[in-house]
Amino acid sequence: MNKLIKRDLKYIWHPYTQMKECRDFPPILIERAKGLKLYDDKGNFYYDTISSWWCNVHGHNHPKIIQAIQTQADKLEHILFAGFTHQPAIELAEKLVKITPQGLNKVFFSDNGSTAVEIALKMSLQYWLNHGKKNKNKFIALDHAYHGDTIGAMSVSGIGLFNELFKPLFFKSFRTASPYCYRCPMEKERTSCSLACIKPLEKLIKKNRNEIAAIILEPLVMAAGGMIIYPKEYLEQAVTIAKRNHIHVIFDEVATGFGRTARMFAANHIDTSPNFLCLSKGITSGSLPLAATLTTDNIYDAFYADHKDKKTFYHGHTYTANPIACAAANANIDIFKQEKTLANTKIPLALFHQKLEKFQELSSVGDVRCLGAIGAIELVKNKKTKQPFAFTERIGLKIYKEGLKRNLILRPLGNVTYFFLPLCVTEKEIEYILDNTYRIIKVSGK
Numbered sequence: 001m002n003k004l005i006k007r008d009l010k011y012i013w014h015p016y017t018q019m020k021e022c023r024d025f026p027p028i029l030i031e032r033a034k035g036l037k038l039y040d041d042k043g044n045f046y047y048d049t050i051s052s053w054w055c056n057v058h059g060h061n062h063p064k065i066i067q068a069i070q071t072q073a074d075k076l077e078h079i080l081f082a083g084f085t086h087q088p089a090i091e092l093a094e095k096l097v098k099i100t101p102q103g104l105n106k107v108f109f110s111d112n113g114s115t116a117v118e119i120a121l122k123m124s125l126q127y128w129l130n131h132g133k134k135n136k137n138k139f140i141a142l143d144h145a146y147h148g149d150t151i152g153a154m155s156v157s158g159i160g161l162f163n164e165l166f167k168p169l170f171f172k173s174f175r176t177a178s179p180y181c182y183r184c185p186m187e188k189e190r191t192s193c194s195l196a197c198i199k200p201l202e203k204l205i206k207k208n209r210n211e212i213a214a215i216i217l218e219p220l221v222m223a224a225g226g227m228i229i230y231p232k233e234y235l236e237q238a239v240t241i242a243k244r245n246h247i248h249v250i251f252d253e254v255a256t257g258f259g260r261t262a263r264m265f266a267a268n269h270i271d272t273s274p275n276f277l278c279l280s281k282g283i284t285s286g287s288l289p290l291a292a293t294l295t296t297d298n299i300y301d302a303f304y305a306d307h308k309d310k311k312t313f314y315h316g317h318t319y320t321a322n323p324i325a326c327a328a329a330n331a332n333i334d335i336f337k338q339e340k341t342l343a344n345t346k347i348p349l350a351l352f353h354q355k356l357e358k359f360q361e362l363s364s365v366g367d368v369r370c371l372g373a374i375g376a377i378e379l380v381k382n383k384k385t386k387q388p389f390a391f392t393e394r395i396g397l398k399i400y401k402e403g404l405k406r407n408l409i410l411r412p413l414g415n416v417t418y419f420f421l422p423l424c425v426t427e428k429e430i431e432y433i434l435d436n437t438y439r440i441i442k443v444s445g446k
């Protein structure tokens, strides 16, 4: 075993990792990266088909982002963000307001997706308090949702393997069925369902609206829940019902933001804006940690008062709006324009969708879903009955291990093998990635 790996295993505890398995299956030591490729210490390379946990947008080590980081590091590395400010944050806030859906005019910075979510939850609750509405302090979340691993974010996520253990710590939230069409909670078919799954949500909202501060949604793609891609009509109706009943709408676009759904934001697929928008992951194209929670003038104004009124938002994180991270985010957004990223992905992504469709014919593939650069393959033991592979069978891991032999990172979400591609992906790369994954699933799924 490589000496560095030995030291890693001696000192490091990795996320989402059963460390006992690292003895036989140690982490891969990556030395450098370029575009879609990660290079290890042994001279192998791997296609980063999941954008290093859904962060990377324009490819690894994009020269413009690296340049922005270097230039900013030479001038100012970090300062506190209360009582002080700096140009990279000001420029970024301005840019974010410009590119996000209409009405989101205020930007609150933090440093990761979970904090971006917790900030939206706290702002929503305090908004109602500042308006004298003391009972509006609960949230609605969807089954299979994922909003982060901190206690508050877990409290508004679906309950599953990741967070079940910690349930005693959660604050009480309302949960409702999610629009998971392949495993429809209403046991209907999409072609004839008339969106039946919106009904339980509507009922819940109508019954409890005086207690509910906000509903939190991952628009169009429930990512960690298994890349569940759902009809935009559900999103439209959920937003309409919530707004009609005076409930805030929080869009968690930590995963879907920055082009991943073929539009700049998943929210751009519908006509109405949320009251809060949470951004992180892709914001710096995966180069540095940063997050932002955007909100409206109306929310902001509810906190804008004399000091003695105690309406201030007392929340902050040490590395809020780190200047180097902001500079990277500015470069990330500029590249979209300079390189016409969204327009240039059209042809490769059409090929991606076309190739994904072919997976349907495999006996172990139950469902194939895709939107923009996101594609998911749900593996099943029995195609007819949709019976899932058992937890102990670890079908996803089997495919992951085969993937590594063919230069692919097919890190699964349970029984779902998925792609979350950087937007710089080429047709040639898509050919290689999809053709090889097809062969692997054909053999491993047997």
Ligand SMILES: *Cc1c(COP(=O)(O)O)cnc(C)c1O
Residues within 6 Å of the ligand: 112, 113, 114, 115, 117, 146, 147, 148, 149, 218, 223, 224, 252, 253, 254, 255, 256, 280, 281
């Ligand atoms: C990853 C993710 C989060 C949490 O972000 P972290 O930076 O890991 O805390 C929140 N919401 C969604 C939708 C995510 O995909």
